[in-house]
Amino acid sequence: MTGRRRDRAAAAVAVTAVLGQLSLPAPAAFAADRVDTSCRRPPQQGEPLPDALPGRSLTDRLGLAQSWDLAEGEGVTVGLVDSGVDDRHPELSGAVRQGAELATVRTKKGYRAQRPKPPALDCESHGTAVAGLIAARRGGEARITGVAPASRIESVRVVGGVENAPAEVLAAAIDRVVDSGAQVLNLSFALPVDRAPVRKAIEHAVAKDVVVVAAAGNEGTNGKKMYPAAYEGVLAVGAVQTTGQPMRESNRGGWVDLAGYGQDEVVLAAGGSGYRRDKGTSFAAPQVSGAAALVRSRFPELSARQVRERLMGAAAPVGGGANDRTGAGVVDPFGALTHLAGEDSGTGAEEDQEAEARPGAIPVQAVPRPRPLLSPTGAAALAWSGGLLVTVLLVVLGAPAVRRAAARRWRPAPAGGRRDCRTDTAPSGDDRARPPIAPALDGLTGSAPRTRRGRIHRTHRTS
Numbered sequence: 001m002t003g004r005r006r007d008r009a010a011a012a013v014a015v016t017a018v019l020g021q022l023s024l025p026a027p028a029a030f031a032a033d034r035v036d037t038s039c040r041r042p043p044q045q046g047e048p049l050p051d052a053l054p055g056r057s058l059t060d061r062l063g064l065a066q067s068w069d070l071a072e073g074e075g076v077t078v079g080l081v082d083s084g085v086d087d088r089h090p091e092l093s094g095a096v097r098q099g100a101e102l103a104t105v106r107t108k109k110g111y112r113a114q115r116p117k118p119p120a121l122d123c124e125s126h127g128t129a130v131a132g133l134i135a136a137r138r139g140g141e142a143r144i145t146g147v148a149p150a151s152r153i154e155s156v157r158v159v160g161g162v163e164n165a166p167a168e169v170l171a172a173a174i175d176r177v178v179d180s181g182a183q184v185l186n187l188s189f190a191l192p193v194d195r196a197p198v199r200k201a202i203e204h205a206v207a208k209d210v211v212v213v214a215a216a217g218n219e220g221t222n223g224k225k226m227y228p229a230a231y232e233g234v235l236a237v238g239a240v241q242t243t244g245q246p247m248r249e250s251n252r253g254g255w256v257d258l259a260g261y262g263q264d265e266v267v268l269a270a271g272g273s274g275y276r277r278d279k280g281t282s283f284a285a286p287q288v289s290g291a292a293a294l295v296r297s298r299f300p301e302l303s304a305r306q307v308r309e310r311l312m313g314a315a316a317p318v319g320g321g322a323n324d325r326t327g328a329g330v331v332d333p334f335g336a337l338t339h340l341a342g343e344d345s346g347t348g349a350e351e352d353q354e355a356e357a358r359p360g361a362i363p364v365q366a367v368p369r370p371r372p373l374l375s376p377t378g379a380a381a382l383a384w385s386g387g388l389l390v391t392v393l394l395v396v397l398g399a400p401a402v403r404r405a406a407a408r409r410w411r412p413a414p415a416g417g418r419r420d421c422r423t424d425t426a427p428s429g430d431d432r433a434r435p436p437i438a439p440a441l442d443g444l445t446g447s448a449p450r451t452r453r454g455r456i457h458r459t460h461r462t463s
Helices: 002-020 126-135 167-179 197-208 285-298 304-313 333-338 349-354 376-407 429-433
Strands: 078-081 096-104 113-114 150-158 185-186 211-215 234-240 258-259 265-268 275-278 450-452 455-457
Touching: 078 126, 078 167, 078 285, 096 167, 113 167, 126 150, 126 265, 126 285, 126 455, 150 167, 167 185, 185 285, 197 455, 211 285, 211 304, 234 285, 234 304, 285 304, 285 333, 333 349
Parallel strands: 078 150, 078 185, 096 150, 185 211, 211 234, 234 258
Antiparallel strands: 096 113, 265 275, 450 455
16 A cells, blocks of 8 residues: 555656646736727717807917917927827827827736727727817817927827726826826826825926826815825916806815816817817816927927926916916916016016026016116206306396386386376476476577566567
């Protein structure tokens, strides 16, 4: 019995050795097979664009026609972590580079990254709308052109939607976009809690000098922070209506930096064509991302921090100043492209000098002082001439009075009395005592006639 047992044990060892050399399939949960990422239901279909859109288009509201004279986003890649981008839409022709798609699986890592199979899918039609707001080409419908129509989109699709994805999946998607070389990162989602994997991924993006833009969220909260928008180094974007007033649904707080238009915006639809309307901070954030792409295109030497400062410094304030709903104000792409260093309020002389030294900044020139119309010599000459003119006028106007005074022998004129006919002045006391001179009546003798008893006698000549 002992020998038989020994033989059986040896046979078992031999069989085990043979089986160990065989290639056995891995368990199903760790299989290398492709994960099915097809849509459980088709995305929302788009509709034709009407001939007339109510109100002004986004192109008009943001002044994009003027911005495109300076930059269109050439050479800039905008990373997009979203539900995917359907690049079959004609407005996105040549604008999208499909990155990986990440699917949640029950593995140690928690997700599986794989290359998307064409056609690229966007089951929620969310990422396609965001991509269009950033980079829809100018050759299509003019009213739907993106903010940076010459930029490129690097899309990383989160299968099932970002709102349902674990933090590890979101962090991995962010890292893939950043490591692909994107200069701008758009995150149109908001999480109510701080998740360590996402926070570390954002820190990695900021350290890589990426301009990170995130939506503030649509819960209508007051003061409650939303992530990744509230992380350090991230531009948190709220939403305003087409009239410029803040949207009620847009979250508010001191961590909000900027705002974009988010009320009933016309966006691209998934499925290869068509348009639809949507609202929320998810569609305000890509407007800021597009503006960042314009700035990075025109000023490639600027750091991500300098781009953020330029965007905030050039924003159009809502309600007269910064507030917890719209931050510095509504994004102004043209203003960001032409923003002068030192324009921010409250900057001192040292900060102005530092701003002038920044790459891409246009130094602020001193305001010229008004030049006087006359030099000091000319002013003195004009004063002397004026004095001489006044003197001449006094002499001319005072001449008649001088002549009358001389006729009175420089004596003051009395207040009343008879005037002297010879001098046209009132007679003095001596003149009144003197009798008037009688005119000569005898023209022959030339002597004055003698009077007697009131009659006049003539002298008769004797023969």
